[in-house]
Amino acid sequence: MKTIPIADSIQVAGDSNALTKVLEENEHIKELVENSADELKSVNAVLKQGLTDQNLSSAAEKGIENAIAKNDEVEEKVRDAAEKLSAVNLALESEVRDRTMLDHRFAALTEQEEAARHAAFHDVLTGLANRALFYDRVEQGIVKAKRHRLALAVIFLDLDHFKIINDLHGHDAGDYVLQTIAQRLKESCRRDDTVCRLGGDEFLFLLNEAGDETNMAGVAEKFIQTIRMPYIFSNDGRTINVLVDASMGIAIYPQDGTTVEMLIKNADIAMYRAKQNKSGYLFAQQPVHGLPTELKSPEIGNVK
Secondary structure, eight states: OOOOOHHHHHHHHHHHHHHHHHHHHHHHHHHHHHHHHHHHHHHHHHHHHHTTOTTOOHHHHHHHHHHHHHHHHHHHHHHHHHHHHHHHHHHHHHHHHHHHHHHHHHHHHHHHHHHHHHHHHBOTTTOOBOHHHHHHHHHHHHHHHHHHTOOEEEEEEEEETTHHHHHHHOHHHHHHHHHHHHHHHHHHSOTTOEEEEEETTEEEEEEETOOSHHHHHHHHHHHHHHHHSOEEEEETTEEEEEOOEEEEEEEEETTTOSSHHHHHHHHHHHHHHHHHHTOSEEETTOOBTTBOSSOOOOOTTOOO
């Protein structure tokens, strides 16, 4: 799809406005010219009336005739100028219409360009950041964290037993729950953080300037409580009230990874251990009784 830069659209809009202003000025000039022609016509009428005066000398009569002839010539030129201005104004009106149509076209193309850009970096169902945008945000966060020696955390979140909702109530109900969770999580995040839907019922979080582990644990608890709030919807005329729980793994830069891939992988492993342990959340390096610290996780995106 060919896109038009926004700057070009603004330029076209400015040209259209300028043409409209010129058209308005020309209409004003045209009115003045027509008024002048009418005044000349009135003056000539008075002069012609003066020619009927029997007491005029031949010199005065000759002067009036010359003035009338000159005025007739000027009036003709003024009328001609008014006609030309009228033609110019018609052309300007046509140009303004064309420019206005271009303005609308540019506006539509700009909207399409913005929509395409948004779709390329956001999840269709929830509107959250997708994997591509999340990776980019984490890479930027790592650069900032390294430069300023700040803590950065990646949280891998997976809903527990979400498949049951789809099986019992249908995929529309499942989509509603996912959209609601996405909205709640987005509202729970700070402006500089990023929440991403990785796919299915899996989400990722980027916590910039995450603070210490106590603060990160508080964030994880907040997310869990947010997700545990009831989901109420109508299904076949019945009001359905469902509860959802989640498991999370937390990986911290740089001790749990210095790249996006390493941080997500270790957060995924920690999430899987938390799910097995039913602990809600775990840090990547947090030992759990009965489970090895280095637990091999399934491929990212397929953990259930």
